[in-house]
Amino acid sequence: QKEVEQDPGPLSVPEGAIVSLNCTYSNSAFQYFMWYRQYSRKGPELLMYTYSSGNKEDGRFTAQVDKSSKYISLFIRDSQPSDSATYLCAMSLDSSYKLIFGSGTRLLVRP
Amino acid sequence: SAVISQKPSRDICQRGTSLTIQCQVDSQVTMMFWYRQQPGQSLTLIATANQGSEATYESGFVIDKFPISRPNLTFSTLTVSNMSPEDSSIYLCSVEGQPKETQYFGPGTRLLVL
Numbered sequence: 001q002k003e004v005e006q007d008p009g010p011l012s013v014p015e016g017a018i019v020s021l022n023c024t025y026s027n028s029a030f031q032y033f034m035w036y037r038q039y040s041r042k043g044p045e046l047l048m049y050t051y052s053s054g055n056k057e058d059g060r061f062t063a064q065v066d067k068s069s070k071y072i073s074l075f076i077r078d079s080q081p082s083d084s085a086t087y088l089c090a091m092s093l094d095s096s097y098k099l100i101f102g103s104g105t106r107l108l109v110r111p
Numbered sequence: 112s113a114v115i116s117q118k119p120s121r122d123i124c125q126r127g128t129s130l131t132i133q134c135q136v137d138s139q140v141t142m143m144f145w146y147r148q149q150p151g152q153s154l155t156l157i158a159t160a161n162q163g164s165e166a167t168y169e170s171g172f173v174i175d176k177f178p179i180s181r182p183n184l185t186f187s188t189l190t191v192s193n194m195s196p197e198d199s200s201i202y203l204c205s206v207e208g209q210p211k212e213t214q215y216f217g218p219g220t221r222l223l224v225l
Contacts, residue, residue, distance in 0.1 A: 032212040043203055043216035097142055101153040
């Protein structure tokens with residue numbers, strides 16, 4: 001079993017839709033949770049960072065962490081074609097710098 | 112966030128040869144990291160490079176295959192040695208971010224080994 005599971009997609013939605021992206025994980029000791037966005041032929045770009053459980057909002061993006069269920073989510077409101085990319089979740093145990101990544105979900109927002 | 116560049120951006124190499132990938136950061140950083148990203152798979156950490164000390168390799172990666180240099184606080188190289196087609200992948204460098212539990216990534220080097 002992988003430490004972090006993520007549906008590869010692709011997920012295709014119309015412009016303006018609310019998008020929900022999710023990851024599950026097996027190690028209950030993970031403390032730090034991140035979402036990265038990766039455009040084709042580019043490096044991952046940090047989108048959201050959350051410590052422990054709870055919600056965090058930044059513009060159209062909301063990150064949720066449910067440690068009791070070992071489940072994290074990224075919501076994108078009013079999705080735009082420019083949101084079309086691969087979204088990677090990542091997490092770490094502590095400040096040891098070792099990030100464990102999901103395999104990424106491809107998102108396509110249709111105009 | 113830090114601006115990170117990598118050279119080359121892509122390359123096609125013959126099996127048995129070696130390729131050195133360069134990573135340059137626009138600010139001084141303590142920790143630099145090298146990852147491999149294979150098609151359809153998650154990013155896998157190869158090693159952590161701390162300036163002034165030997166790189167720390169993850170399970171499954173060895174120094175003879177992936178030697179790393181870290182001569183100063185803004186630069187690092189990763190060499191992929193004695194390449195085989197299985198080494199075809201994207202290689203990414205990253206640096207510690209803000210907050211420090213995060214990382215900023217370079218654009219990656221696409222390697223194809225024939």
